[in-house]
Amino acid sequence: MKKPSERLSKNNETGDCQVRDALLIIGGKWKNMIMHALTIQPYLRFNQLKVNIPDISQKMLTQQLRELERDGLVNRKAYAEIPPRVEYSVTKLGLTLTPVYQVINQWQLLHMSEVIKSREDFDDSKS
Amino acid sequence: MKKPSERLSKNNETGDCQVRDALLIIGGKWKNMIMHALTIQPYLRFNQLKVNIPDISQKMLTQQLRELERDGLVNRKAYAEIPPRVEYSVTKLGLTLTPVYQVINQWQLLHMSEVIKSREDFDDSKS
DNA sequence: CGGCATCCAACTAGATACTG
């Protein structure tokens, strides 16, 4: 039996920093909303996405789309037209995220009320 | 048939901002590692946690534990001793996160190599 | 239309010092 400090001192070899890696790819404030919009409606132009995602700025939408494209989750197709047209779609790899987001979504549906209640109790106990 | 702008303009009513809510609770750089450590080893003292989680600062560990406690995911038990002893454990609600983290972990295991490859291709194509 | 570049405010997180 190893000591705890030996057993877990290199967590990225125990298979749990992988969660962190994954969250860097799929997490953040906007990515799930972009992926969701593109999953429901497979082809969307830049401004259609912008309308679908409340409160996102142009800069953030561009930036997040670029990251998703770089990671192979989203496809970007630019048409050489005037005015320019760019269509975004989910890739095959991007589709593999659907069940992941579903599980997260499901957890929230089932347990958010408990979290809220716990927060209230906690804050009350501190005042 | 509603227009896209009507159908999705209020995403937090369509059930997808819930993912964002959940990620605020379970995401971040440290929370999954804290939860993982406490799930593997059900009772850990502050400094044991600190040893188990590489590179976390005392400040971050305190702060994240406080948030997890407030959200009802982690239990904090302080013993009135000298020197002080504080034991942390996962609550019942916290345990419901295990499958969520597992799905995220599994996605990383299955698809991270594709993401890496996509990044290399993308970066190459830009140089 | 779909960006990119720049500036700036706000938040985050690390280092350090101190405490019951």
Next chain:
DNA sequence: CAGTATCTAGTTGGATGCCG
């Protein structure tokens, strides 16, 4: 031992203006 407090560097994100 298990924190709290403070300071500061770095990062994030919004606003604005310009461009092919």
